[in-house]
Amino acid sequence: MKIWVPGDAAAKACGADDVVAAIASAAGLRGREVTIIRNGTRGMVWLEPLVEIEIDGLRHGFGPMTPEDVPALFEDGPHPKALGPVEDIPFFARQSRLTFARCGRNDPLSLADYEAAEGWLGLRRALEIGASATIEEITASGLRGRGGAGFPTGIKWKTVADANAAQKYIVCNADEGDSGSFADRMLMEGDPFCLIEGMAIAALAVGATKGFVYIRSEYPDAIRVFETAIASARDAGIIGPALLGQGPRFDLEVRVGAGAYICGEETSLLNSLEGKRGMVRAKPPLPALEGAFGKPTVMNNVLSLAAVPWIMAHGGAAYAAFGLGRSRGTIPIQIAGNVAHGGLFETGFGLTLGELVNDIGGGTASGRPFKAVQVGGPLGAYHGAEDFDLPICYEAFAEQGGLVGHAGFVVHDETADMLALARYAMEFCAIESCGKCTPCRIGAVRGMETLDRIAAGDAQAIALLQDLCEIMEKGSLCAMGGFTPYPVRSAIRLFPNEFTPLREAAE
Amino acid sequence: MEIIDRLAEILAVHRGREGALLPILHDVQAAFGHVPEASYQPIADALRLSRAEVAGVVSFYHDFRDAPAGRHVIKVCRAEACQSMGGADLIARLETALGVKLGQTKGDVTLEAVYCLGLCACSPAAQVDGQLVGRASVARLEALVAEVTA
Ligand SMILES: Cc1cc2nc3c(=O)[nH]c(=O)nc-3n(C[C@H](O)[C@H](O)[C@H](O)COP(=O)(O)O)c2cc1C
Ligand code: SF4
């Protein structure tokens, strides 16, 4: 009997290891042979730990499982946590899983499983067609950076490919610090070879021989799994002196962050990688031309690079067939916070915000009315139900004064205190500012103080706060100081009453 | 000098590595529980940096401690997704239950804030001595703390 229990950090945080122990002991008691496979997660986090058992050739799901639910798995009759065939669960069935096609199906560290599920197909094709045709394929796919800025990946690669240098680097940005985001983590834990393959293709395309993956220290499981995957890919001769034993040299190394959100910003990350304080650098020079250790560098988010193997295996046009307007392909959405069905939902751009929150997410977890959803992490705007018709794509959110960012969606119910959330946005900026520019470093502290004055009933302070936001937006070098006003101003715009408590009472 | 010997071993492992300072500091902290000031000069010498540069890097990053934490470290997430599921209340009640404020150490136990553990779809989230906890409650965290401190 084959049983899958995810080894993903979220599954473990919800008790997956205890469930594994219970399965082993229940099977032992009954003298049953079981093989337990620690797969990645399917991304249906509200069902974790989500146990799967093969019945008549179909994998059936059971969840969320507790150790007490385990004995019934070995008994006849319906199980109280039975979910039916796991890939028929609507949340799963409605997705277009391209980047996450493999995640959750197999043992993430099995090279044989990877190979059997289209593994290395994209890299083989890249080796066959060569560097410039590979870049053309990526350009044709319309892929844009999934780290937040949405810059076209093909153009970035072309810039690095055209640069003349003896040494070039691929740097994968796995600093994923946004609240509401966990797709990078899930992919690194659930399908690490996919990221290795994406990085190898990027290396081939631009002529880089070395790659770094900068993973935040808050992700110990991802670090461990990814380091193991690198070692086995190297042992198998897939990376190392010759890609797939026939291509150019390419090797990979993990670097661990040290608890600084700002190091997700690409120039700050480069400083950190070089062993310096994570101060943001002014651009130009572009990292593409003067990146890691002063050499031409492709810096891409985990999800951008992990989309590449599918694109190379199936063609840029097939990828571009998904999406809306200038937002092509699929976006791994992370829906989190106070939501009934939280998890990872990969779909073509164009799903509306309302469909996501209500149909996919199933409304709030608390059952109380929905209040607001913050989109794109701590620098993203709050959106109310009036934005439910907004299609999820870069253009529509930008027009609405917001951003899609890394596609983390954090839902809040009616109990959310918008003034407290606005203050938190300023506080977070004050804690994480690299300190290079005054509007960000000092402005964020002033922002907290001003919000405290508003909370204390000083109605005049609201105009002050608006001015301060304006100064931060216009005078900051990077999006940390520049976008922190987004959540603040959107909260005020959506819920003005919460920012003028005394005036309300007086009227 | 035990620190100096252990430090020499760490520095030897990273000799010649590009941008070795962060990996070195992580190893130093793993070995000593913090980054002792006595290590700044030897690290600076090995990497041909000034002592001030090393000190500047140590102080920039939240992870690096200038003094050891308690034997047990409890981290609770303060970020937005966890707030939406009662994270602030969880922290307040945990402070009362454990008798220690966020950012402080009492006896063996250090209570700290963390800004997202990537468990935002099973929030609120926490970490007790490295063990991740999703859908965290005061009762569950108290039980875990009792377990590790027993
Ligand atoms: C404050 C700040 C934090 C950021 N954090 C991340 C991050 O955690 N991961 C990421 O990939 N990009 C992050 N970015 C965006 C990067 O600067 C950069 O645009 C991205 O890594 C480029 O890769 P892409 O084109 O594949 O998106 C951040 C930007 C800012 C301003
Ligand atoms: S905006 Fe803030 S984080 Fe960005 S460079 Fe300026 S001080 Fe640093």
Ligand code: FES
């Ligand atoms: S916001 Fe708390 S785990 Fe992500």
